[in-house]
Structure formats: C-alpha cells, structure tokens
Amino acid sequence: xxxxxxxxxxxxxxxxxxxxxxxxxxxxxxxxxxxxxxxxxxxxxxxxxxxxxxxxxxxxxxxxxxxxxxxxxxxxxxxxxxxxxxxxxxxxxxxxxxxxxxxxxxxxxxxxxxxxxxxxxxxxxxxxxxxxxxxxxxxxxxxxxxxxxxxxxxxxxxxxxxxxxxxxxxxxxxxxxxxxxxxxxxxxxxxxxxxxxxxxxxxxxxxxxxxxxxxxxxxxxxxxxxxxxxxxxxxxxxxxxxxxxxxxxxxxxxxxxxxxxxxxxxxxxxxxxxxxxxxxxxxxxxxxxxxxxxxxxxxxxxxxxxxxxxxxxxxxxxxxxxxxxxxxxxxxxxxxxxxxxxxx
Amino acid sequence: xxxxxxxxxxxxxxxxxxxxxxxxxxxxxxxxxxxxxxxxxxxxxxxxxxxxxxxxxxxxxxxxxxxxxxxxxxxxxxxxxxxxxxxxxxxxxxxxxxxxxxxxxxxxxxxxxxxxxxxxxxxxxxxxxxxxxxxxxxxxxxxxxxxxxxxxxxxxxxxxxxxxxxxxxxxxxxxxxxxxxxxxxxxxxxxxxxxxxxxxxxxxxxxxxxxxxxxxxxxxxxxxxxxxxxxxxxxxxxxxxxxxxxxxxxxxxxxxxxxxxxxxxxxxxxxxxxxxxxxxxxxxxxxxxxxxxxxxxxxxxxxxxxxxxxxxxxxxxxxxxxxxxxxxxxxxxxxxxxxxxxxxxxxxxxxxxxxxxxxxxxxxxxxxxxxxxxxxxxxxxxxxxxxxxxxxxxxxxxxxxxxxxxxxxxxxxxxxxxxxxxxxxxxxxxxxxxxxxxxxxxxxxxxxxxxxxxxxxxxxxxxxxxxxxxxxxxxxxxxxxxxxxxxxxxxxxxxxxxxxxxxxxxxxxxxxxxxxxxxxxxxxxxxxxxxx
Numbered sequence: 005x006x007x008x009x010x011x012x013x014x015x016x017x018x019x020x021x022x023x024x025x026x027x028x029x030x031x032x033x034x035x036x037x038x039x040x041x042x043x044x045x046x047x048x049x050x051x052x053x054x055x056x057x058x059x060x061x062x063x064x065x066x067x068x069x070x071x072x073x074x075x076x077x078x079x080x081x082x083x084x085x086x087x088x089x090x091x092x093x094x095x096x097x098x099x100x101x102x103x104x105x106x107x108x109x110x111x112x113x114x115x116x117x118x119x120x121x122x123x124x125x126x127x128x129x130x131x132x133x134x135x136x137x138x139x140x141x142x143x144x145x146x147x148x149x150x151x152x153x154x155x156x157x158x159x160x161x162x163x164x165x166x167x168x169x170x171x172x173x174x175x176x177x178x179x180x181x182x183x184x185x186x187x188x189x190x191x192x193x194x195x196x197x198x199x200x201x202x203x204x205x206x207x208x209x210x211x212x213x214x215x216x217x218x219x220x221x222x223x224x225x226x227x228x229x230x231x232x233x234x235x236x237x238x239x240x241x242x243x244x245x246x247x248x249x250x251x252x253x254x255x256x257x258x259x260x261x262x263x264x265x266x267x268x269x270x271x272x273x274x275x276x277x278x279x280x281x282x283x284x285x286x287x288x289x290x291x292x293x294x295x296x297x298x299x300x301x302x303x304x305x306x307x308x309x310x311x312x313x314x315x316x317x318x319x320x321x322x323x324x325x326x327x328x329x330x331x332x333x334x335x336x337x338x339x340x341x342x343x344x345x346x347x348x
Numbered sequence: 349x350x351x352x353x354x355x356x357x358x359x360x361x362x363x364x365x366x367x368x369x370x371x372x373x374x375x376x377x378x379x380x381x382x383x384x385x386x387x388x389x390x391x392x393x394x395x396x397x398x399x400x401x402x403x404x405x406x407x408x409x410x411x412x413x414x415x416x417x418x419x420x421x422x423x424x425x426x427x428x429x430x431x432x433x434x435x436x437x438x439x440x441x442x443x444x445x446x447x448x449x450x451x452x453x454x455x456x457x458x459x460x461x462x463x464x465x466x467x468x469x470x471x472x473x474x475x476x477x478x479x480x481x482x483x484x485x486x487x488x489x490x491x492x493x494x495x496x497x498x499x500x501x502x503x504x505x506x507x508x509x510x511x512x513x514x515x516x517x518x519x520x521x522x523x524x525x526x527x528x529x530x531x532x533x534x535x536x537x538x539x540x541x542x543x544x545x546x547x548x549x550x551x552x553x554x555x556x557x558x559x560x561x562x563x564x565x566x567x568x569x570x571x572x573x574x575x576x577x578x579x580x581x582x583x584x585x586x587x588x589x590x591x592x593x594x595x596x597x598x599x600x601x602x603x604x605x606x607x608x609x610x611x612x613x614x615x616x617x618x619x620x621x622x623x624x625x626x627x628x629x630x631x632x633x634x635x636x637x638x639x640x641x642x643x644x645x646x647x648x649x650x651x652x653x654x655x656x657x658x659x660x661x662x663x664x665x666x667x668x669x670x671x672x673x674x675x676x677x678x679x680x681x682x683x684x685x686x687x688x689x690x691x692x693x694x695x696x697x698x699x700x701x702x703x704x705x706x707x708x709x710x711x712x713x714x715x716x717x718x719x720x721x722x723x724x725x726x727x728x729x730x731x732x733x734x735x736x737x738x739x740x741x742x743x744x745x746x747x748x749x750x751x752x753x754x755x756x757x758x759x760x761x762x763x764x765x766x767x768x769x770x771x772x773x774x775x776x777x778x779x780x781x782x783x784x785x786x787x788x789x790x791x792x793x794x795x796x797x798x799x800x801x802x803x804x805x806x807x808x809x810x811x812x813x814x815x816x817x818x819x820x821x822x823x824x825x826x827x828x829x830x831x832x833x834x835x836x837x838x839x840x841x842x843x844x845x846x847x848x849x850x851x852x853x854x855x856x857x858x859x860x861x862x863x864x865x866x867x868x869x870x871x872x873x874x875x876x877x878x879x880x
Binding site: 222 | 705707709728732742746
C-alpha cells in the first residue's frame with residue numbers, strides 16, 4: 005500500500021518547471037495582465053506611477069469593485085447576475101429621491117441598500133426555487149429595473165444638495181504613509197474585507213464553493229443548497245445597491261443611465277480575475293484583480309490617446325483592444341478548464 | 349507461422365505522464381480469435397495501455413504491431429479505420445440520435461445515405477441477434493442495449509480487434525449472459541477481443557488468456573487454465589490475501605428503522621425493518637429499485653405524494669396483485685397523506701425526510717452509488733470533502749474553526765488510512781478507493797445511526813475493498829446499522845446478516861444468507877419464483 009503514497013508524492017514533486025510556471029500564470033491571469041499593462045504604461049507620456057493617479061484610479065474603480073465582490077458570490081454558485089447595473093442605478097435614484105422628499109439620510113441610504121437585498125431575494129427565488137436560468141432571468145430583471153429607474157426618475161438624472169449624503173463618498177480620510185484616501189475607497193475596502201471573510205471563513209462561504217463545484221454532491225451531503233444559493237443572490241443584490249449609493253453620493257446624483265454596461269463588464273471582470281463560470285473556483289481577491297485589470301486597460305489606453313505619447317492609440321481602437329483582451333483571457337480560462345478536465 | 353497467428357503485439361512500451369511512470373516496458377501479444385483478459389487493480393496501467401492502442405495517448409517508446417503493420421503515431425479515428433475499436437465504460441453514443449445514425453455516425457455519405465445506413469445497421473444488429481429498432485433513440489435504451497450498439501458500431505468498421513473496458517459494470521446478470529453469448533459468437537467469427545474487468549468470475553467464464561498488470565508493469569500473461577483465482581489475485585496485488593471478506597458481525601439488537609408502504613413512481617409498497625447493529629443487504633438487478641428505495645429513505649429522491657385520485661387509481665390497478673394490510677392508518681386524513689408517501693419510523697418515532705438535510709438530521713447517512721456524481725466535490729481537498737457535512741459542528745457564529753477542521757480531517761484520514769500526501773490534496777488526484785474512503789470519512793464524522801452504502805466497493809481494487817469491508821463490520825459492531833447495496837452477490841452474502849431481494853420495485857423475499865443459497869436468492873431477485 006505504500007506504493008500509492010510515494011506514487012502520489014512523486015507526481016506532485018516532479019512537475020516540470022515550465023508546467024509549474026504555466027500553472028501559476030493560468031491561475032493568476034489577472035496579475036500577468038496587470039504587469040503587462042503597467043509595463044506598457046511606462047511608455048506613455050504621463051507618469052501614472054504617482055499617489056494621486058493611484059487615488060483617482062481607485063476612486064473610479066470603487067463602485068465596480070463593490071459590485072464585483074457581490075457578483076463573485078453568484079458566480080461561485082455557478083450562476084451570474086446581470087441585473088446588478090440596474091440595481092445600482094435604481095438604488096442611487098431611490099436614495100436621492102427619498103432624501104429630496106425629506107427622509108433622513110441614514111434611513112434613505114438604508115432603504116436604498118435594502119432595495120438591492122429585496123431584488124436579490126427575488127432573483128434568488130426565481131433562480132433557485134423556480135430553477136430558471138440565471139443568465140436570462142437576471143438579464144430580464146435588469147431590463148425591468150432599468151424601466152423602473154427610468155419611470156421614477158422621469159428619465160432625467162435626479163440630484164440632491166444634502167451635504168451628509170455627499171460626504172459618504174467624498175470625505176478624505178487621513179491614512180498614514182499615503183496621506184489620505186477618499187472615503188468611497190475606504191467603503192469599498194470595507195465591503196471587500198467583509199465579503200472576503202464571509203467567503204473564506206464561514207460555513208456559508210464553504211457551502212457556496214461546494215454547491216458551485218457540484219450541486220448534486222452538495223445536496224446529497226446535506227448542505228442547504230437552496231438557502232445557500234438564495235443567500236448568495238441576496239448578497240449580490242445588496243452589494244450592487246451599496247455601489248449605487250456610493251456612486252450617487254460621489255456625484256450627488258442618481259441616474260438611470262448609470263451602469264448600463266456595468267453588469268457585463270463586472271461579470272467579465274470577475275471571470276477574468278479567475279472566478280470561473282464553471283463554479284466553485286475563485287474568490288474576492290481574484291475578482292478585485294479582475295476589475296482592476298479592466299480599469300487599468302481603460303485608464304492606460306486613455307493615457308496613450310493623449311497627444312505626444314510614445315505610441316499613440318486611436319480612441320476608437322481602445323474598445324477593440326479591450327474586447328481582444330477579454331476574449332483572449334476568457335478563452336485561456338476555458339482552455340485551463342479543459343486541461344483540468346483532461347487531467348481528471 | 350507464429351506471426352500470422354498474432355494480431356497485436358506490443359513490445360517494451362513505455363509511457364510517462366508528468367511525474368508518473370504509467371507503463372514500464374509493457375509487452376503483450378494477443379492471438380487472433382481469442383478473448384484476452386487484462387486485469388489489475390485501479391491504476392495498474394490497463395487503461396493507459398488501451399488508450400495508447402486506440403491513439404488517445406502517444407507512447408514514449410516501444411513498438412506496436414497491429415495486423416502485421418507497425419503503428420507509430422495514431423489517432424482514435426485512424427485506429428478505428430484500421431480495425432481496432434475500443435468500447436469505453438462510459439458509452440460514446442449520441443443520446444439524441446437514433447440507433448442507426450449512431451452506428452454510422454459521420455459515415456452517411458460513405459454508406460450512401462441514411463436509409464442505407466439504417467438497412468446496414470439492421471443487418472449488423474441481426475447478426476449479433478439483437479432486435480433493437482434502428483429508428484429508436486439511443487437515449488431511450490438501457491445500458492445493455494447501448495453496449496450492444498457500441499459493439500455493432502465496432503463491427504460496422506469491420507473491426508478485427510475490439511477492446512472492452514469494464515463492459516459488465518452497468519449490466520445485470522441476465523444482460524451479462526447475453527453479452528457473453530455475443531462475445532462468444534464474435535470469437536467464433538474470428539474477431540479478437542481484449543476484455544478488461546475487475547470481476548474475476550467473468551474472466552474465468554469467458555476468456556482464453558489473461559494478462560495481469562500491476563503498477564504499470566505486466567506481471568504475467570498466461571492461458572486461463574493455468575491460473576487459479578487466488579493466483580490471479582495474488583499477482584494483482586503482489587501478495588496473497590487470506591480472506592476476501594471478514595467474518596460477519598452478529599449483534600443485531602432492537603428495531604431502529606421501520607419503513608412502511610414506501611411508494612414512489614417506481615416503488616410499490618416497500619416495507620421492511622432494520623435492526624440495531626445489523627447489516628442488511630439489498631440484492632436486486634440494476635434498475636430494480638434498490639437505489640430508489642434508499643434515496644427515498646434518505647430524502648434525496650422526492651417521494652411521490654400521490655393525489656387522492658391517483659392513489660385510488662393505483663390501488664385499483666394493484667388490488668388484484670397485492671393488497672397490503674394497513675387497516676390501522678387507513679381512515680384519518682393525515683394517515684392517508686402518509687400512506688400516499690411513506691411512513692417511516694426511526695426508533696419508534698415518525699420521521700419525515702424531504703431532503704438529504706432532514707435525512708441526516710434523522711440519523712441517516714447515504715454513501716451514494718456514483719461517488720463522482722453524487723459523492724465528492726472533486727475540486728475540493730480531502731479535508732474539505734470530509735468536513736463538508738459537519739460544518740455546523742466546527743463553526744461558531746457561522747465562522748469555521750480551521751484548527752478543528754484540520755483535527756477532524758486528520759482523525760478520519762488516520763482512522764481510514766486514506767493514502768493522500770496531505771489533507772489539502774485535491775480529491776481528483778486520489779485513486780477510486782481513497783476517494784471512497786473520503787466519503788466514508790465524511791459519514792463517520794457525522795456518525796449516523798443508519799448508514800446506507802450504495803455500491804461501496806464499485807471500481808475499487810481488491811486490497812482497498814477488504815479495508816472497506818472491515819470498516820463496515822466495525823460500524824455494525826459499534827452499534828450502527830448498515831444497509832448495503834451491491835451488484836456483487838458474493839459480497840452482499842458474505843457481509844450481511846439479512847438479505848432482502850428486490851425486483852421491479854417490490855421486495856420479493858427475505859433471506860438469511862447463512863442458510864439460503866446464492867441460487868435461491870438470485871432467483872428471488874430475478875423474480876423467477878412468481879412465474880413458476
């Protein structure tokens with residue numbers, strides 16, 4: 005019987021170096037992409053390696069990061085959520101409208117966030133209980149909510165002058181060493197840490213991985229599959245609503261046109277980060293990296309479009325480049341899954 | 349003159365996968381018109397050898413001569429066209445296409461149209477004595493019929509050599525007999541076959557020559573008459589095992605589980621009891637309803653809550669056949685509802701299990717039939733798989749206690765002697781037996797009163813099988829009750845205290861395996877008793 009033990013250890017120890025590197029790269033595609041983009045940026049005219057650039061960068065990326073943290077739950081449960089964009093814009097509008105009609109800021113924000121939880125709950129009901137396809141249901145839900153947002157805002161951006169609401173995202177919080185961070189970034193980090201802990205250290209998080217990895221097995225092992233997946237959607241909706249509040253607070257405005265492309269970009273980013281659509285693989289950190297890649301691409305490419313850059317890239321080519329990157333990264337992901345299956 | 353007799357010869361074939369030497373200097377000669385068995389434990393290299401032959405893998409070194417032709421590089425389709433077909437355990441058929449279309453898949457032009465394909469398929473099916481309609485969908489066929497289609501498909505390519513990988517694993521005894529007839533027939537027609545199987549009885553019944561493999565090495569090739577069963581087992585595992593089964597435990601106590609009138613779409617009025625410390629064997633053909641019974645008890649399958657009128661209908665339909673005396677619960681409304689679904693008493697208390705979670709809560713554990721489909725999350729580590737069902741035990745306010753998690757995993761790995769480099773190794777990389785032990789570990793950690801084992805030793809090598817038997821015995825001795833389902837009759841007979849035979853969704857008999865003969869039991873399981 006000792007034969008087996010040595011046999012297995014042998015297999016793990018002697019993986020060729022090239023294969024090891026490939027394996028790590030396969031897992032951390034996002035890191036590779038970030039490195040490549042950073043190196044490419046050295047050739048742009050502006051020096052982006054400054055604190056203020058970093059702050060601005062994180063500031064812009066924060067709402068999408070918060071959404072991505074939430075979407076990670078859905079994707080790990082082998083589903084996706086395409087309604088997050090509309091949830092985000094709707095929650096912003098709800099918050100602003102309520103404040104304008106005299107509701108205390110605290111209550112308005114709470115209601116806005118709860119609206120996201122409720123939508124997540126409904127999504128969960130339809131997907132888990134009624135066993136509909138997550139992709140199509142959340143897409144439809146997104147359209148529906150976009151309609152609601154347009155209706156209650158009359159199709160116009162709604163704004164508020166409330167200073168407290170404004171302060172949610174726009175306060176500068178002093179942090180040693182790097183000076184200060186905009187509060188929206190701090191909120192983002194807070195949501196990130198909480199979701200990270202939930203996914204990593206709780207039995208709920210573990211169950212998410214289990215049912216995403218194999219729904220049947222999870223069910224047979226006595227895991228509350230329905231409740232777990234349902235809760236995952238509630239978390240996704242809640243995170244999207246939080247992002248909506250943060251975004252509206254940053255601009256003092258809620259608008260139905262916010263986040264029209266967001267769901268696609270976020271779901272893409274999550275997969276780019278390494279949280280696979282096949283379910284059961286990935287995590288908050290990976291998703292965060294995925295969103296950063298997307299933002300860096302956009303940010304970096306816009307650097308190159310400025311006059312006088314070392315290499316100048318036509319503005320219209322930018323979208324093309326982003327598309328190429330998405331397609332190639334996802335193709336790599338699928339290739340990795342294919343290889344994994346062949347290994348089994 | 350010898351050469352013309354040999355259809356396939358492989359000499360010093362080597363194959364390595366990253367980090368593993370799968371085959372070392374494998375040499376094998378297969379004579380024309382024989383059935384050549386290849387046996388060995390899991391991971392002995394049988395599959396690798398066959399996959400090299402069929403072109404799925406490429407050999408590192410060595411020579412292969414097939415039908416007088418040296419084969420260097422080959423692809424699956426080239427091998428098939430050369431006359432070398434392989435039938436895998438998991439069938440390679442398109443379920444949504446018809447039988448005829450499957451047999452000539454991708455060759456309709458060659459066959460001059462679909463109509464001709466069907467015609468030719470009919471002829472081929474007739475030639476092996478099958479009456480399957482070529483226009484029926486493959487998805488509607490049974491496993492045995494699918495197997496026949498696979499064989500026909502191989503014949504359609506004029507195969508000279510057909511390799512069968514564990515063909516019997518999904519067949520019932522009757523279907524197996526039929527398969528043997530077909531194989532025998534083909535042998536007479538001069539078709540050569542390589543037969544890979546775990547089941548030694550089949551090999552003695554069917555094959556002419558046996559090649560035994562172990563750890564990527566070919567131990568020996570011998571004519572079947574020169575080998576005994578024990579020799580073969582000894583060669584497979586490299587040592588003699590004295591017992592194939594441990595002595596059965598005998599400590600049955602009071603009744604712990606009582607199932608009354610369990611009904612689903614497939615099951616009719618299943619009633620039985622299980623005692624404390626007892627091993628109860630379920631014997632029946634595949635598809636007789638064994639798995640359905642335990643799944644219904646565990647809660648994995650929804651018990652059909654028949655509506656009032658459906659109930660009347662079924663009662664009416666069955667009334668001339670079986671009438672279960674259940675006067676005590678006939679009248680009240682609640683009782684009617686229970687009667688329609690199931691009535692299950694654990695320790696004398698009425699228990700409902702609508703999902704596995706409630707099943708576990710009620711003290712039932714189920715080791716599923718298909719460990720990859722229902723048992724393991726393959727990308728999870730050994731540790732994660734073991735603690736999967738007992739997360740609430742190791743978490744406080746929902747947060748997992750990593751050290752307790754590790755303790756539990758270590759404990760079970762040690763108790764079950766799971767061969768794994770570390771608790772964090774992914775279960776995908778383990779052998780079948782060790783994967784099974786991981787699921788066993790999961791259940792031992794919960795320690796249910798009633799543990800149901802559905803085919804606990806399927807696809808597991810001989811050495812590990814014995815370890816699992818010992819485990820089962822230990823569970824029973826410690827007061828746990830075990831329901832054991834197995835397609836291997838000797839195994840059930842040797843292990844259980846009591847055997848129930850199941851046929852066509854009904855319990856057809858109850859036997860004491862120490863008294864009853866295997867023949868009697870099989871007879872009841874086939875349902876032959878009623879017809880005579």
